[in-house]
Amino acid sequence: MSTSPLVIAIDGPSGSGKSSTSRGVANRLGLAHLDTGSMYRAVACRVAHLGIDPTVNPRDAIEVARACHLEVDTSAIGSRVVIDGEDVTAEIRDPQTSAKVSAVATIQPIRDALTARMRQVAADRGRIVMEGRDITTVVCPDAQVRVLLVADPAVRIARRQAELGEKVDMAQVIDSIVRRDRDDSTVSTFEEPAEGVTVVDSTHLDLDQVIDTVIDLVPVSLR
Ligand SMILES: Nc1ncnc2c1ncn2[C@@H]1O[C@H](COP(=O)(O)OP(=O)(O)O)[C@@H](O)[C@H]1O
Numbered sequence: 001m002s003t004s005p006l007v008i009a010i011d012g013p014s015g016s017g018k019s020s021t022s023r024g025v026a027n028r029l030g031l032a033h034l035d036t037g038s039m040y041r042a043v044a045c046r047v048a049h050l051g052i053d054p055t056v057n058p059r060d061a062i063e064v065a066r067a068c069h070l071e072v073d074t075s076a077i078g079s080r081v082v083i084d085g086e087d088v089t090a091e092i093r094d095p096q097t098s099a100k101v102s103a104v105a106t107i108q109p110i111r112d113a114l115t116a117r118m119r120q121v122a123a124d125r126g127r128i129v130m131e132g133r134d135i136t137t138v139v140c141p142d143a144q145v146r147v148l149l150v151a152d153p154a155v156r157i158a159r160r161q162a163e164l165g166e167k168v169d170m171a172q173v174i175d176s177i178v179r180r181d182r183d184d185s186t187v188s189t190f191e192e193p194a195e196g197v198t199v200v201d202s203t204h205l206d207l208d209q210v211i212d213t214v215i216d217l218v219p220v221s222l223r
């Protein structure tokens with residue numbers, strides 16, 4: 001197995017399969033994994049716990065993003081997220097968090113603060129899969145492998161619905177895909193691939209096929 005630095009950057013809209021694919025690739029190649037969306041989600045939770053409305057008081061929300069102590073598990077199988085001593089691993093996946101995360105993620109100084117932390121993680125880990133919305137374009141544009149993972153909206157909605165279970169509110173699922181993509185795309189370019197980025201369409205592929213497709217893009221000398 002290679003020990004050369006390796007960053008695999010995977011961007012894409014909600015429900016395209018970024019997390020499942022990234023974990024699978026990290027597992028198979030023995031790499032670290034960073035779900036950058038979990039960092040935005042954790043800041044959204046902390047901001048809410050402090051009673052800050054980021055649309056009314058963006059300055060206070062920015063201060064939280066800059067000053068918080070944020071621990072994110074970077075193992076391929078772990079997902080623990082702790083912010084300012086509070087374990088928010090479960091809360092960041094709540095539909096309520098999904099509904100409010102874009103309000104935090106569309107504030108540019110918050111993006112700048114979290115981008116710096118993401119780059120530090122990449123530098124510390126050395127060999128890593130990073131997933132998000134702007135990894136291929138802003139966070140790690142020099143990544144050795146850059147992928148835009150897409151899937152038809154109807155398939156993404158169905159996958160998210162299946163994941164959340166029967167009791168889920170359909171309007172909330174559609175909001176968490178369609179409205180959120182629209183809001184998020186005002187600050188990140190994940191609907192079209194940047195130059196040099198490979199599009200992988202998972203609409204008709206199962207998870208193993210998507211993982212294989214991404215691994216095939218990694219130069220053999222870096223695996
Ligand atoms: N290629 C695929 N085929 C079928 N289901 C998939 C595929 N990729 C991911 N999924 C499922 O779709 C849901 C959303 O995937 P996830 O990896 O969380 O997407 P994202 O991180 O892009 O939001 C999960 O329940 C996951 O198991």
Ligand SMILES: Nc1ccn([C@H]2C[C@H](O)[C@@H](COP(=O)(O)OP(=O)(O)O)O2)c(=O)n1
Pocket residue numbers: 013014015016018019036037038040041101102105131132133134135180184188
């Ligand atoms: N690099 C990133 C990662 C996530 N975000 C934003 C966009 C999303 O609404 C939230 C949460 O991202 P996350 O990847 O967890 O969302 P999905 O699992 O794809 O639904 O954070 C971002 O703006 N930039």
